[in-house]
Amino acid sequence: MSDDLRAAVAAGVAGSEAGYRSLLQSTVEVARAIFGAKASSVFLLDEETDELVFEAVAGEGADTLVGQRFPSSQGVAGWVLVTRQPIVIENVNEDPRFAKEVAESTGYVPQGLMAVPLLHEEQALGVLEVLDRPQRTQFSLVEMDLLGLFANQAAIALDLLRRARKAEAVLGSTVEGAGIVAQLAATVESLEDERRVAGLKLLAALEEVLRHDEGGY
Amino acid sequence: MSQDIRPAWSLPAGKPADRIVLPVEWPVQVTREWAWGESTGKGVSVCILDSGVDAGHELVGEVSKAVAVSLDADGQPVIEEDTEGDLCGHGTACAGVVRSLAPECDIVSVRVLGAGFTGSGDILLGGLKWAVEQGFDVINMSLSTTKRQFAGILHELTDAAYFRRTVLVASAHNMPVESYPWKFSSVISVASHEDSDPFTFFYNPDPPVEFFARGVDVEVAWVGGSKIRCTGNSFATPHMSGVCALILSKHPELTPFQLKSVLHLTSTNVAGGE
Numbered sequence: 256m257s258d259d260l261r262a263a264v265a266a267g268v269a270g271s272e273a274g275y276r277s278l279l280q281s282t283v284e285v286a287r288a289i290f291g292a293k294a295s296s297v298f299l300l301d302e303e304t305d306e307l308v309f310e311a312v313a314g315e316g317a318d319t320l321v322g323q324r325f326p327s328s329q330g331v332a333g334w335v336l337v338t339r340q341p342i343v344i345e346n347v348n349e350d351p352r353f354a355k356e357v358a359e360s361t362g363y364v365p366q367g368l369m370a371v372p373l374l375h376e377e378q379a380l381g382v383l384e385v386l387d388r389p390q391r392t393q394f395s396l397v398e399m400d401l402l403g404l405f406a407n408q409a410a411i412a413l414d415l416l417r418r419a420r421k422a423e424a425v426l427g428s429t430v431e432g433a434g435i436v437a438q439l440a441a442t443v444e445s446l447e448d449e450r451r452v453a454g455l456k457l458l459a460a461l462e463e464v465l466r467h468d469e470g471g472y
Numbered sequence: 473m474s475q476d477i478r479p480a481w482s483l484p485a486g487k488p489a490d491r492i493v494l495p496v497e498w499p500v501q502v503t504r505e506w507a508w509g510e511s512t513g514k515g516v517s518v519c520i521l522d523s524g525v526d527a528g529h530e531l532v533g534e535v536s537k538a539v540a541v542s543l544d545a546d547g548q549p550v551i552e553e554d555t556e557g558d559l560c561g562h563g564t565a566c567a568g569v570v571r572s573l574a575p576e577c578d579i580v581s582v583r584v585l586g587a588g589f590t591g592s593g594d595i596l597l598g599g600l601k602w603a604v605e606q607g608f609d610v611i612n613m614s615l616s617t618t619k620r621q622f623a624g625i626l627h628e629l630t631d632a633a634y635f636r637r638t639v640l641v642a643s644a645h646n647m648p649v650e651s652y653p654w655k656f657s658s659v660i661s662v663a664s665h666e667d668s669d670p671f672t673f674f675y676n677p678d679p680p681v682e683f684f685a686r687g688v689d690v691e692v693a694w695v696g697g698s699k700i701r702c703t704g705n706s707f708a709t710p711h712m713s714g715v716c717a718l719i720l721s722k723h724p725e726l727t728p729f730q731l732k733s734v735l736h737l738t739s740t741n742v743a744g745g746e
Contacts, residue, residue, distance in 0.1 A: 305590045328588035334523060334560045337585055337592045338615035339651055340643055342562075343703035345689070374649045377618045379589070393689050394703045396666055403647045 272423065275416040276311070282409045283313040286385055289401065293365065293387035296320065297373070297409050298332060299417070300381050307332055307382065310413065315363055315386070330356045331370050332382045339379060341371035341402060343394050366390060371402050373410035380413045495725040502737040504671075508718035513574025515724070516717040519608040520570070520710075521599055522563030522615070524554055525581035531568035531693035538581040541599040543591050549598020559586035561694040565702060566614050566710040568693030573670060573714025577721070580608060585615070593622050597629070604633045609720050612713040613642040613659075614706035616651040626653045634658035639720070639728050641713045643705040644681040655680050660716070660732060664688055664708040673712060675739035683735065685711035 279297055287295035294314035298307040306324040327333045335342055345367040348354045354364045365386040373381040383406050388398075443454045483492075499506050517536070527535035540554035558564045567579050584599035585592070596617060603611050611633065617626070630653050633640050642654040644663040654661040664687025665674060674684040687708030694700045712735070719734055720726060726734065737743060 300589055302590070305588045326588060327590075328559075328586055330560060333588065334562050334585060337589055338562075338706070339618055339645065339647075339649075340615055340706050341646070341704055342706060345701040347700065349694075349698045349700055372647075374618055374647060374651075377620050377650070379618060396664060396688060399664075399703065400646065407648060 271419040272416060275412055275419055278412040279311040279409065279416060280313070282405065282412055283311045283383075286383065286402075286405045286409075287313040289405075290369075290385050290388045290398070292385045295383070295385045297383050297413065298381045299413055300327060300336060300379065307336070310381070310416070331368065332384065335370040335372050335382050336379055339372045339374060341369070341399065341406070343367070343369045343399070345390070345394070369398075369402055371406040373406055373413055375410045375414040378414070380410055380417065383409045502734055503743065504738045507734050507738050508715070508722055511574075511718040511722040513577030513714070513717040513721045515578075516574065516610065516721045517578045517580055517608045518570050518574070518610045518612060518713055518717050519580045519582055519603045519606070520563050520567045521582045521584055521596075521603060521611055521613050522566055523560040523585040524556060524558040524563045524583035525567040525579065526558045526564040526693070526695055526697075527581075529564055529568065529693045529697055531699065532564060532571055532579070533575075534579070535567070536578040536580050538583070539602070540583040541595045541602070542587060543594055543598075547591070547594060549595060549602075551598070551602050554581060554583050556583075558695050559583070561700075562614070562706065565692035565694060565700075565707065566612055566713075569670075569690065569707060569710035570612065570714045570717065573711065574717035574721070577714075577717040580606075593617055593619050597622060597625055600626070600629050604629055604636065604638055607636060608638055609724075610713050610716050611638060611640045612710050613640060613653065614709045616643060616645055616654055618649055618651045620650070623652050627656055629653075630656045630658045634728050637727060639716050639731055641709055641716060643709045646705065658728070660712060660728075660735070662687075662709045662712045663705050664703070670711055671715070672740045673715065673735070674741045675736045682732075683712055683739070684708070685715075687711070 283295040283297055294316055296312040297310045299310045301308050305327050307327050308324040309320040309322060312320045327336055331342060347367060348364050358364045367387060369385040371383050372379055373383055443458060446454050525532060525535050525538060538554040539551050542550050544550050563581060570579065582599045582603050584596045587595060630640055640659040642659045642661055644654045644661045645651045646663060653659055661680060661682045663681045663684050665684040666688045667686060670686050672686060676682055676684060685708040687705055688703045689701050690707045691699055692702050692707060716731060719731060
């Protein structure tokens with residue numbers, strides 16, 4: 256990759272993780288609202304450790320669960336991921352052992368949960384869970400289809416997030432400081448009017464100094 | 473050349489077609505009464521390829537055999553006796569549904585889930601291969617894979633099962649991705665309907681999904697002797713496996729093609745469930 260291209264890619268990647276994370280957060284917020292549920296969360300599969308990681312949480316557990324992880328061999332989320340089959344379970348708390356296991360992947364013991372695999376092309380990226388929808392009506396297949404649509408959106412967001420992280424990791428490991436340069440470019444890009452003009456002048460001056468320095472000044 | 477090793481695709485010249493006798497006395501009209509009336513599933517083996525089965529659960533009863541599949545150091549599948557039962561609850565749920573329809577069938581558990589995501593595809597293939605080799609009458613697969621690398625071998629295995637008279641009943645997918653093996657025509661693919669009658673099933677005139685069976689708000693067996701209510705194609709699938717077990721118990725000579733024909737003819741939307 257040429258330096259120019261690498262710089263352009265770095266500029267494109269900079270800040271994108273935060274953007275995709277917001278998209279993912281927005282997906283779980285909307286899923287929670289649409290189903291009138293107590294909580295909703297997205298797990299990303301970490302293939303290196305074979306664990307599921309909380310990437311976005313809306314509602315119950317939103318402050319504490321993000322970043323927590325558990326083995327992909329565990330419970331309903333693990334089963335959904337491996338089998339690629341969505342599942343809806345009611346009265347989870349009937350069995351203490353099952354309730355405890357579920358709580359490890361939800362942060363609390365829900366009455367019921369819906370879990371759907373996040374699939375993008377042939378990849379199983381993670382799982383979307385919606386906890387404690389209102390129990391007043393019997394679950395319908397229309398809701399299942401809706402869950403599938405949300406899962407599709409969440410899978411796309413999760414795939415973008417994964418790619419952004421990979422790109423950042425590659426750039427960071429091959430060009431020392433590329434991340435800082437990209438961040439700087441993104442910051443200047445966000446400035447307006449006089450501050451932007453001043454920022455660009457400063458960068459031009461900095462570039463000149465550094466170039467001369469490199470030439471053995 | 474002896475009769476036994478004659479290639480299956482040739483019909484000796486001059487042999488009148490009426491001498492190809494069907495081992496089944498085929499009725500003028502196939503009804504549910506003809507198909508599985510009085511049947512209990514006795515003598516039919518149903519393999520639950522899943523997360524294991526909790527034997528002794530009141531909705532499951534006896535499990536004839538239980539094995540677990542893992543990978544050795546070289547990544548080759550190893551089949552061992554399963555002493556842990558169900559690690560998740562899902563296999564027990566499927567077994568309970570089959571038992572509720574076919575109370576006297578033999579249930580065999582092949583645990584291919586529960587060891588995590590890594591290696592799960594190879595474990596699934598190893599388990600399915602073993603199950604096909606055992607010649608079980610019905611294999612219930614409430615699962616699928618999206619990995620293209622497994623599609624070819626899965627196709628070979630499902631075809632092998634079909635020609636060995638093992639009926640593979642697989643959950644369809646209601647998401648916009650390619651997944652296997654439910655899409656292969658050699659399996660019976662199942663999605664859900666919302667009715668609560670376990671014997672209501674519909675033939676789908678718009679495949680790839682072939683049948684819709686009960687899959688919404690089903691009370692199922694779960695780990696620890698409990699029962700929970702579940703929704704998903706995973707639970708529709710064992711309903712069709714149960715019906716298959718009933719039919720094969722009464723008509724063990726049916727090929728998978730004939731069995732599928734009987735399912736079609738006895739579907740609620742074809743014969744009004746009569």
